[in-house]
Amino acid sequence: MSQNREEILADFQACTGIEDLAEAMFHLNETNWDLLRAVSRVLPPDTQSYQRNAEPDVMVVEDDSGTDMVEETNKMDQSTSTRRPPVLDNNMPSTSAGNGSVKIYKFNIQYCDRVVKLELPETGTINDLKILLQQEIKVPPCRQLLSSWARIARYENMPLYKLMLPIENSLHVTVKENEGGFQAEEENLVTEKLSSTFTLNVKFENTTYNLKYQGTKTILEVKGDVYTLTNVHVRNQLWSGWPPNIDDHTMLALSGINYPEHDLTVCRLTTTNHTREKRSVPIVQIDSDDDEFEDASESFTVDDEYFVDNDVSPAKRTEPLIPDNIEDEIIGSITFSEQFTARYGHIHPAFYQSTLEDAIKEACSKPAKDKKILAIYLHHDASVLTNVFCTQLLGFESVMQMFEKNFVLWGWDVTFESNRTKLQQSVNNCLGSTAAMSLRNIPVDRLPAIFLIMKIRSTTEIFNVVYGNVGVNELLSSLIECVEVFTEHQRVEIKEEEERAERELVKFEQDMAFRESLEADRAKEEAKRMQERAENEERQKLESEKAESEAKKEAHRRQVEASLPPEPPLGQGDGITKIRFRLPKGDNLERRFQANTPLKVLLDFLVVKGYPSEEYKVISSWPRRDLTSLDKYQTLKELKLCPQETVILEER
Numbered sequence: 001m002s003q004n005r006e007e008i009l010a011d012f013q014a015c016t017g018i019e020d021l022a023e024a025m026f027h028l029n030e031t032n033w034d035l036l037r038a039v040s041r042v043l044p045p046d047t048q049s050y051q052r053n054a055e056p057d058v059m060v061v062e063d064d065s066g067t068d069m070v071e072e073t074n075k076m077d078q079s080t081s082t083r084r085p086p087v088l089d090n091n092m093p094s095t096s097a098g099n100g101s102v103k104i105y106k107f108n109i110q111y112c113d114r115v116v117k118l119e120l121p122e123t124g125t126i127n128d129l130k131i132l133l134q135q136e137i138k139v140p141p142c143r144q145l146l147s148s149w150a151r152i153a154r155y156e157n158m159p160l161y162k163l164m165l166p167i168e169n170s171l172h173v174t175v176k177e178n179e180g181g182f183q184a185e186e187e188n189l190v191t192e193k194l195s196s197t198f199t200l201n202v203k204f205e206n207t208t209y210n211l212k213y214q215g216t217k218t219i220l221e222v223k224g225d226v227y228t229l230t231n232v233h234v235r236n237q238l239w240s241g242w243p244p245n246i247d248d249h250t251m252l253a254l255s256g257i258n259y260p261e262h263d264l265t266v267c268r269l270t271t272t273n274h275t276r277e278k279r280s281v282p283i284v285q286i287d288s289d290d291d292e293f294e295d296a297s298e299s300f301t302v303d304d305e306y307f308v309d310n311d312v313s314p315a316k317r318t319e320p321l322i323p324d325n326i327e328d329e330i331i332g333s334i335t336f337s338e339q340f341t342a343r344y345g346h347i348h349p350a351f352y353q354s355t356l357e358d359a360i361k362e363a364c365s366k367p368a369k370d371k372k373i374l375a376i377y378l379h380h381d382a383s384v385l386t387n388v389f390c391t392q393l394l395g396f397e398s399v400m401q402m403f404e405k406n407f408v409l410w411g412w413d414v415t416f417e418s419n420r421t422k423l424q425q426s427v428n429n430c431l432g433s434t435a436a437m438s439l440r441n442i443p444v445d446r447l448p449a450i451f452l453i454m455k456i457r458s459t460t461e462i463f464n465v466v467y468g469n470v471g472v473n474e475l476l477s478s479l480i481e482c483v484e485v486f487t488e489h490q491r492v493e494i495k496e497e498e499e500r501a502e503r504e505l506v507k508f509e510q511d512m513a514f515r516e517s518l519e520a521d522r523a524k525e526e527a528k529r530m531q532e533r534a535e536n537e538e539r540q541k542l543e544s545e546k547a548e549s550e551a552k553k554e555a556h557r558r559q560v561e562a563s564l565p566p567e568p569p570l571g572q573g574d575g576i577t578k579i580r581f582r583l584p585k586g587d588n589l590e591r592r593f594q595a596n597t598p599l600k601v602l603l604d605f606l607v608v609k610g611y612p613s614e615e616y617k618v619i620s621s622w623p624r625r626d627l628t629s630l631d632k633y634q635t636l637k638e639l640k641l642c643p644q645e646t647v648i649l650e651e652r
Helices: 003-016 021-030 035-042 126-137 179-194 219-230 314-318 329-344 356-364 386-393 397-406 417-431 433-440 472-563 599-608
Strands: 058-062 068-072 104-111 114-121 144-146 168-175 197-204 207-214 237-240 261-268 279-286 293-302 373-379 407-413 449-456 459-467 576-582 588-594 616-620 644-651
Touching: 003 021, 003 035, 021 035, 021 237, 104 126, 114 126, 126 144, 197 219, 207 219, 219 237, 329 386, 329 407, 329 417, 356 373, 356 407, 356 417, 356 449, 373 472, 386 472, 397 407, 397 472, 407 417, 417 433, 433 449, 433 459, 449 472, 459 472, 472 599, 588 599, 599 616
Parallel strands: 104 168, 197 261, 373 407, 576 644
Antiparallel strands: 058 068, 104 114, 144 168, 197 207, 237 261, 279 293, 373 449, 449 459, 576 588, 616 644
């Protein structure tokens, strides 16, 4: 890049406030490095005061103290509330091309089975596009949902020329059925995409990388990974394929890219050999004893042609990182991170965005293997060391890697006394009065400062304080020393935790075995009790049945005994027969019966004596017969059991 182009680039960034070097060079390349055309391309026509023969728009004013101040006479109005509705007028004066016409963007919008073709000037917005689309498809803008468009409201009213859109765009529109239902459906879809995996097919030169990311990953994190793969720094990457209305902090799930796969192309930002040369920049050090500046012996190389502080507009530079009298500590930390990035660029360690108490928990209140060192960064705008420390030391690659791997970095701005007091209260509550006193005693000319805090066993204490008057080597040495000490203690704590975990595991297993044994014994006892209960119930049932059966037998016996005729006397004559009964146990039993007595009477007699026919057979000796199987109403005489007979009783 020639010296003339360097000056044009610097003037263009000063006039437009564009901090991104790649975006600035894109606009200049589009206008063949014509400064006025490039500025007209970026700024709306009604806000421009540039004329080709006009006086310079920057003048130097000397104040009473003799210092020179630069005042811009070109005020850029960014408001879109008073912008005119889009009107296509071919006679409008040129702002972005040399042919005398406004740049016109063409949109081919697929709706159901038709394609709506619309055109808008570069000063139009997506909201204007939806208004024009309403006239074609009769759907109000609030119900139109454009594909490949991130769900970020601020892009709806941003001029098209600021979105860096191609001249021709193909979109797809869907209609919200109803507001409430659509919101619920969209929230479910976004939630699903946040937990889903996106595949990015990134083409670089002749290589295509297939990178998989969760939907919560930001575009800046993707660019950082591509830097690792291609060795092309983020600020030197030129991308194509991203939706136009996104920034580096947009998550993939909210960016509008295709799911589950999306194709991208990245190339190196082309510059001349002059800008590609790495320059060795000495680090300015301050001797902490006499507070005098001197050149450090160490140096480091940077790829950027301009330092971040030179690219930042004066308006942003004067805005505090945390407003005065901030009440909510979480809002303060989030504002600090956002303003720090806006002022010094994206190249710096990530700041933890929450309260100091949460940062301490995140770093120190985890298992030993997951613990990190807490680094509290204190910022003060009045210190002369701030700019160099933030742009060069915190942006140094090794420092960033060290913070990313081993530290939880939490930042706070103590420029205002109210914010310093709030920080002291938080430190006093979380770390004690000694740490709060150490913070209060730091003079402004030694800020910024980084407090390195670690938790060793149960004690959280300040290990070291790194002040702003150091170079990169000293900062790295302090961080490495802190990490080494922390790692040594962490190794011991990890071993102790593992041993404690093993002991607890053994104890747990023993307790489990004891409980299992106890449960088994209880189960056996319960089974035994249940078996005994069942046996008792069965025995009681049998006894009950037996008693009932005996009662029935006794009742039947008594009934039979009552109906049994009396035994005839001994001397009654030939009509008498004597029957001898040989019992199963060898005993004998005799009784006299009338000869004409039916066999039933004989059997009833045996029933009375306890030998029912159901249980015993009555066998005659000759001929051998089972009397219980014969007709019970035959007489003893008919059965030839007269004048006497012996019968045998056998159990069935």
